[in-house]
Amino acid sequence: MTEQTYTFTASIQAATIGKGGAYVQFPGDIRAIFGKGRVKVHALFDQQIPYDGSIVNMGLKKPDGTICYILGVRKDIRAQLKKEIGDSITVEIRERL
Numbered sequence: 001m002t003e004q005t006y007t008f009t010a011s012i013q014a015a016t017i018g019k020g021g022a023y024v025q026f027p028g029d030i031r032a033i034f035g036k037g038r039v040k041v042h043a044l045f046d047q048q049i050p051y052d053g054s055i056v057n058m059g060l061k062k063p064d065g066t067i068c069y070i071l072g073v074r075k076d077i078r079a080q081l082k083k084e085i086g087d088s089i090t091v092e093i094r095e096r097l
Contacts, residue, residue, distance in 0.1 A: 006033075007092045012073055014085045022078060023070040024091055025062075026055045030069045040096040041071070045089055049077050052096060 008027050015021030030039050043051045053072055060068035071091065073083075083089055 003094045003097070005092060005094050007090065009088055009090045012078065012083055012085055012087050012089055015072075020075055022073045022075075022085055023058075024073055024089060026069040026071060026093075028069075029067070030055050034095060041093040042096055043071060044092040045073065045077055046081050046083075047090065047092070049080055051077060055093070 006026075006028070010024035010027070012022050012024060015023055031037055037057055039055045041053060041055055043053060045051060051074070055069050055071045057067050057069055060070065062068050071093070073089065078084065081089070
């Protein structure tokens, strides 16, 4: 089985819960793509910073009412990339098998 890589660019958004958290929205429906509602992934931010995390549904909805799946972007990663809330970031993900 070949690992599929997904690359997208998204705006870093502030988390409404917690202290200074941030995330990016995954542009697809992970249930349709991966067959599950939480996907562990290897991520690469701006082709520089690797991160292992999960794409999850945290109860957010897109403007059209569909589920919004998100991937967290830690403070230390944002600092290394000199990125802040509202900045665009390129994300490459592969499912962790």
